[in-house]
Amino acid sequence: MHPAPLEPGVWGVVATPFSGSTLAVDETSLARLVEHYERAGVTGLTVLGVFGEAASLDTQERRAVLETVADTVDLPLVVGATSLATAPVIEEVRLAQEVLGDRLAGAMVQVSSPDPEVLSAHLRAVHEATGAGIVVQDYPLVSGVSVRADVLARTLEPLPFVVAVKAEAPPTPPAVATLTQALGVPVFGGLGGQGLLDELAAGSAGAMTGFSFPEGLLACVRAWREGGYETAREEWLGYLPLVNFEQQVRIALAVRKECLRQRGLILESGVRAPAASMPASLLDQLKRHLAAVPQPVGVR
């Protein structure tokens, strides 16, 4: 029996909050953050992804993050793997399985090679060693690996254990169109939601990203299903200036964490090096964006 495809909808990519000068993992903030996600109504959560700063956590910290999330919410969980090579990815997935058991909805594995055979063997090996369903993340900015969407589609099509694709190789809308047409599993947009309307139009199953207002992602995806472009656009417009502000190269993570902090969802907004801090010159504009964003109803 093959692993079940992910549910379409909005999957929140969970930031890892830190506290103090040592930037220790702040489990209290983390719990508060994922509770907010659950209350807001997300389909599931993605933990230890790129924007969860997984690459800057040690094994014990990763375990603590997984435990906190699992203990706090009942949502299905996707867990990111940081490595590109097979053996350490398997080790990462096993850690997730050890902590989460059948709460693990999928292991998110990066596209590690442009060569279809190499990529296929890698994904197969991870699945065979762990039994986990695989969410394939195509994110060249992080992996350093670029593959054409049609080649990726042909590579993944015969792999029954692939449970979703996270399409983050810009331009994403045509990539989503190619992947959704070829594959029977959901394809999610990411990248902070900057292309959300266009990815939905191209057939995406929703968004898997960490935009600081998941309420906006949810409103837009729900509206798309119910009324198509016009209504989704209506719901989404008010968030778009903040989306663009947040999704700035190199500083996106720091900006997002500061938004989460100002919303009261985490206590401090520090990021671990080598991630960049938020320039002070952006603070006033961040506040303007937050003041203008639609106020979610019935949440908090």
Place this chain on the structure above:
Amino acid sequence: MHPAPLEPGVWGVVATPFSGSTLAVDETSLARLVEHYERAGVTGLTVLGVFGEAASLDTQERRAVLETVADTVDLPLVVGATSLATAPVIEEVRLAQEVLGDRLAGAMVQVSSPDPEVLSAHLRAVHEATGAGIVVQDYPLVSGVSVRADVLARTLEPLPFVVAVKAEAPPTPPAVATLTQALGVPVFGGLGGQGLLDELAAGSAGAMTGFSFPEGLLACVRAWREGGYETAREEWLGYLPLVNFEQQVRIALAVRKECLRQRGLILESGVRAPAASMPASLLDQLKRHLAAVPQPVGVR
């Protein structure tokens, strides 16, 4: 006497329309396009920029583009130089001067070196050989050259012939903040307007870009001056989904030209190789965006 700084406001970056299977320069469409810009009320035009596909035009075609624009409108003109080295840049500026005379408001020259002395000598040599005011374009994606905003500011500060900066090294808002604080000349955002609100908040003098609805850029910049963030945001919201759609990596030029074509501003939307064509899968969404965008009043 030093050349005068550019006027703040919106400078339209003019696309070069082509026609037929040979993709010949379509001067009729070009004239119609710049007439539209003038009627819409832009401060000036930027011709032969990156998105004017200057790098794919030969000398005779560049001359024809300059002549057509100069003959059609009365706006001040910035002309882009494609090369990175001094001697060919001087040759390009001289061509512009030959055709435009004192219509040339500035020669746009790329940041060609991260070394302050080398860059400074380059800009100085171009100015001394031509007398032209220099618009410095910081666009690493095209030039391959990255320089920190504070280093660029210190390099340009002592150069009295610099008449503007076009800041296109993301993240642009903190770069605009650094540059405007250090320099006495206007700093413009570009990149299709994707960061327009945040660049204005950081002190930019406006936008110099080729977004297919200059009316939107104009409305936003005008509103910013009159009412600040809130009113500018209000004016800008309706254009933002199209801005993001248009500003897609690699295909931005093709998408923009198709928008211009669907607006009736140019006859054909072909781009010259090696620029990429617009994926057919995006066409329906392009039409949805165009139907939803605010309809400019009193234009066309």
Place this chain on the structure above:
Amino acid sequence: MHPAPLEPGVWGVVATPFSGSTLAVDETSLARLVEHYERAGVTGLTVLGVFGEAASLDTQERRAVLETVADTVDLPLVVGATSLATAPVIEEVRLAQEVLGDRLAGAMVQVSSPDPEVLSAHLRAVHEATGAGIVVQDYPLVSGVSVRADVLARTLEPLPFVVAVKAEAPPTPPAVATLTQALGVPVFGGLGGQGLLDELAAGSAGAMTGFSFPEGLLACVRAWREGGYETAREEWLGYLPLVNFEQQVRIALAVRKECLRQRGLILESGVRAPAASMPASLLDQLKRHLAAVPQPVGVR
């Protein structure tokens, strides 16, 4: 009738010497340099290539370089095109034809797209507009375009006007093997000769590069034909430390020009920005290498 393939052997890539603080083209040095090449016995010369700093010359300077070379030696000439787009490449080739007439053995055009159809159309258009034989240069470091060797081979195979390939996409030996097997025209190695032995073993027709001792390239290629690996290696060993010294990233051009200067082949070793100068810390070692290199017999 199709243009004739290039002769196999050694094609010298000619540096453009400059003089004085203005770095004016030094035609006297240029003449001396190409005379040396002719006396040394090269098969032909490549002028206005990347290491001829063509991208930093204006049209008049390019014309002067071509005239000087044509007036000084009787060798067949390949002329490089700097642009990536079709129209300006055609303009560059026409300039070469205007000056050289049937002395032009081939126009060297860069691989401008990884898409076989786009590349094929580009090369075809340049040939059809000019009638020139095309030397295809695959040099991703300069063009920014990467294409797999087998894809390049399939793209070029049906094009009867391609007269040679310059393979400079490392690792070059397997690329040369793939290209020579598929194509009926000579494939040359470049990159300063750093992989010369291995490219010859893979089937290359020789070297097209600007190493400061063409005598070494000639001795090695001649020995390879006569005695294979062992004798070629014997001839080449003494030059190899200088080859590696010269072929240093970013500073290769400056190092090479200083070698040419110390040999007395050019008067000054200045390079035009944005090319980097030679670090002073390398000067003593440069002299050691020059003192140890085999002394060419019967030349100078």
Place this chain on the structure above:
Amino acid sequence: MHPAPLEPGVWGVVATPFSGSTLAVDETSLARLVEHYERAGVTGLTVLGVFGEAASLDTQERRAVLETVADTVDLPLVVGATSLATAPVIEEVRLAQEVLGDRLAGAMVQVSSPDPEVLSAHLRAVHEATGAGIVVQDYPLVSGVSVRADVLARTLEPLPFVVAVKAEAPPTPPAVATLTQALGVPVFGGLGGQGLLDELAAGSAGAMTGFSFPEGLLACVRAWREGGYETAREEWLGYLPLVNFEQQVRIALAVRKECLRQRGLILESGVRAPAASMPASLLDQLKRHLAAVPQPVGVR
């Protein structure tokens, strides 16, 4: 008391041999390989470096590699850290300390940021958490981080726990000159020895690399000390064609492992994905190079 600087000389970067279709770590081959290094007379070994494929090993495999090496030879050991962020680097160093105790001569940590303060804080945190001496590896091709040599020198100069630098940011000879002049610790060249003569001339303390004939590296470094350039060149010439052959972009690791296999030092030459395999077209030339290389005396 600060950790002692590394001994100058040749440090062998140890490949990790694999066997069978599963590419399991082959501890027998690994033992044979490091015994060879010890017999050849290297100063020390670098284990779990980039060319030890550390990034493709899981924790258990890394431990096994460290144990095998420690059990087989008495040499001082440098151990590479794969991560760029502080917490996981500390975890990696602790694993090395747990297995090696005071056999650990230094933990090799990558330059993780171009920002002097961020890099300095990173290195300091790793040292303070572990007490380990730090070998700083400047290898932009792998880390994605570029920093100017003079900035790196100024950053490292005040850090008393830095025990060596591995300079692998080309062009390396001027970088070595800058670093050795500023720092009181040895600076080693790497990159397969391609710039060995020039790095020694610039003041390097030797080589830290995995060239398949450490005998050559040793002979060259020894000769440099005794007789300077001339004698070192004499010893090195015969190896240089193989050095260049081995140091080919992307396939260097696979070529090197095949050389080690043909020498009888490891049983199989497989590499783990996403590392690339050796093209079959290179095999004959590899054999020619091996047959021509100077035959080490008294070893095997």
